[in-house]
Amino acid sequence: MMGFLMDHLIVLPIVLPMAVGAFMLLLGERRTWFKASLNGLSTLAMLAIAIALLRQADNGVPVSVAVYLPANWQAPFGIALAADRLSALMLLITSVLGLASLMFSVARWQRAGVHFHSLFQFQLMGLNGAFLTADLFNLFVFFEVLLAASYGLLLHGSGPDRVKAGLHYIAINLTGSMLFLIGVSIIYGITGSLNMADVALRIGQVAATDRSLLEVGAAILGVAFLIKGGAWPMNFWLPPSYAAASPPVAAVFSMMTKVGIYVLLRLSLLLFGDNAGDSAGFGHDWLLYTGLVTLGFGGIGMLAAQNLGRVAGYSVIISSGTLLASIGFGRVGVTGSALFYLLSSTLALGAFFLLMELVERSRTFSSDLLAITREAFGLDLPTDNDDNDHTNVGVAIPAAMAFLGLSFIACTLLLTGMPPLSGFIAKFSLLTDVLNPTGLTPDSSVEITMTAWVMLALLIGTGLTGVIALTRTGIRVFWAPSGRAVPRLRVIETFPIAALLVLCVIITLRAEPVMRYMDATAAALHAPDDYIRSVLSARQLTESATQAPSKVTLEARP
Template sequence: MLDWLTTSLMPHLILAPILLPMFTAAVMLLLREEHLRLKVVLNIASTTIGLCIAVALLQWSDEQAGPSAMGVYLAANWKAPFGIVLALDRLSAMMLVLTYCVALAAGMFSIARWHKAGVHFHPLFQFQLMGLSGAFLTADLFNLFVFFEIMLAASYGLLLHGSGRLRVQSGLHYIAINLAASSLFLVGVSMLYGITGTLNMADLAQAIPHVSPADRGLLHTAAAILAIAFLIKAAIWPLNFWLVPAYSAASAPVGALFALMTKVGVYTILRLWTLLFSSEAGDSALFGGQWLTVMGMVTMAYGAFGMLGAQRLTYLAGYAAILSSGTLLAATGFGQNMLTAGLLYYLPSSTLAVAILFMLADIMDRWRNDGSSANDFGDEDAPFLNPELVPTKSLNLDEHEEVLIGRVIPAAAAFLGIVFIMCTLVVTGLPPLSGFIGKFAMLTNLVNPVGLGQSAGYQAGNLGWVLVALLITTGLFALIALTRAGIRHFWATHDRTKPELRVLEGAPIAGLMALCVALTMHAHAVMEFTQNAANALHTPSTYILAVMQQDPVPNPPKEPKPDTAVPAQTAAPAAVLEPLAAPLPTTEKAAP
């Protein structure tokens, strides 16, 4: 099956994650709002098919080696850098799988209640997937801007879905800051094009080492302006003031989907910085790396202190997204492939955990503010053991002098508590789940910076030790904040009924948490995959050769036209044709 895909369908399959949600959204826009069930079916079916395609692309990219590990698709069949190019490698395939996993969970979660809160939820959801997929697959900056705008336009509608004053206020701020980021994007792209004459990423990587010294400062200025646009999306400090209010105001499935938005900024920075400013970039080698590390560490501290001060679960999830983004950016700035492998393992784990937090926040806030009874779970739903077996005169009593031993915990509350604990372990980087493995891999490479196969980059030095301290300290702060929230929601006494948890809400959460467990159980295979992805990132010649040497598909040979000459038996003899071809004789008038 895989061989057949590789030989015949694989070149076109690279385009499928973009075209599939685009056509699905177009079809749903033609349907009236009365056909909501049909839209739900189309949304879930399309996202499921997209996930299967992303997994097939991931498997294909993992089984390739060398330059053939890159899949290049010439959309207009024009050779790079003149035509639109899509490129697939291990990193982009991993981001596609992560995107569709979170999207499928968010789409299922929305069916329980949120998709009815406004119009056009499902078409906007698919357009969001189209923008995300295109951003991960495009190989030139202009089309990256196009997919960014598609993604942002859909996110504006999704953020305002459900209306309300708080959503409108946060949405306006969100729109304003992203319009500013788009303007900076255009300015940076225009300056780069004016200096290098190209916007193809691979062609830019070839051109940057040969930029004249007189234009080198202008090149760095253009790159810095472009980076600001990406860093706004990556929520780096001090450009992240908009994120927590906006994400916390969004509905739960939209907040879970927005957990991917910061990772788009991180992905773009990682892709362009390792490609354009690698150690092979001449005088521009590793430009801005130390600034990226320092600002990433400041972002980590900001996110950790924000979690300590947050009282709402949605705010905790937003600051957890900032903490995750800062960790990834700080590790990226060192330019070490071994450290990059660790951060690539940590990236999906932290994204899944933040998405789960947004979904949990919706259910737990609804549970905390809903209903009242004589005890925590209701008198009729809180049976006790036989009083003869459990003495009533004991120290294990609650505030109402009722026996705690033997009290039945509702299944929904037990499920929420277990998932919250597991999510806390992933976010804080505690064993035994995948968050610990990702942080441990980064700590190992920071403490032992010299290793086999280490790429050229900044030596860890003092900045490395600062990052080590921050990885441990911020994890401790996050643990304190999440533990306090867990005590307030699960242990503190509240007069409320048992939580209402629908299958369509619990199943997506359980699925995402199962992915975190799978990352832990298959840590060796996943780490090997991320190490290969990191090695390819820090060897930009592989990407450049694959894109620039991809030849267009030749046109099929034309069949010869049927012979239209006069048959031999009817052709006039040459003796007859020769006089006809001779020039006409000139006649002169005789003189009178």
């Protein structure tokens, strides 16, 4: 049995949530705890599978790509799944965030609407499939699966704010899906293939008369994923949608924006690498400039935001802008540092979205209004707890508020890139690679481009605006005690937040091996020949070799 599971390990992150989600649709809504148990076991199993795939991908050879042929048809004629270092990393982050969000939702949010657990599993299925698929058509299929599930999850809990944000979210994502289909259709019409490895080989052989149309199709496809990735100016939907979603859903949504980043990173280096002929490097400049503008827009929006939900939404935009600009530089070192930043920022954003709901419990309209009035008019208004005759010294801090305060500080440090946590290491490494592109010695000279200086200014500037915005919010929440009630926190709510933050601390302490993995991942992405060869050379298994309907072939090439 164990051997069978290992042989079909790559397809399990897709099949498992699909089967569990479908089964839970057959159960009544009164069996909530049974559904929660099934959901938890399935997500925990996906975490174990992701760890196994990551260990398999990082097996000590420069490139290790596992290829799975579900229908036992050789690529590019049949469906192919491929798991390399990048896919395994994205699966791991998805499973960790999914498990933390699910645990948090069990406290109350699972009962706010119907079919929460089924939609949650279908959401994970779509995410996992998008990271594992090796062809553009199935990328579209999994893209639609995760979007369909996200529509229901965003509306989970109802309310006018969620309905309004949900309608905007659905409209913009349907537009993105339409652009996706148009772009894929053009690429298929020019190259005659949808397998990503096969398309990468054929792009260099496209006739000069067809190359412009091919690039138009690639640009349209890129726009679809820029919308999903939260790039300016197509990210107006993101802050209100993420602010309106329930906290566990918003935490998972922070991973959804990374689907767009993942596809842009994968396709830009696979399809438009050195083997793409005259199309080599196509779109890199657009990604760079779009990322820089997105980064600046996110910083301004974060400074202008007046509530935690929108602050978190603009933090997602800052994360996306940083990653898009890093992809645009097209350098191995920058890509490796960007992957480290992706890991740190995604976990921190997940913790922050979960933390928001607990923080809001201690806030009332009157306390917020009083805090804003004091700030605007410089008033020192008395409160019910004030003593006009003497000043209170040494106010006791309840354990709940202490946890919320410390967690809020940790999220602030991580999201703004302040020392000493992993966010600072990620930004420092990123800036080092941007300003020192070839790893030169101190006595060497290199011309630093204007875009590198702009990147430096924006990373520092957005960090500063983030500190200002989050500090201002923290003061209003924790230092304006008028009308504030100490919230009641449950262990099942605090544990996932603490776990995500502890993971960020572990990443900080183990930064060297983590960065080594990211650098190896970046090196493989920038040299995709082994990925292409592994996918296209995966062989069918004969009926005598196995009676299973699905076959697996592993390729590890130095």
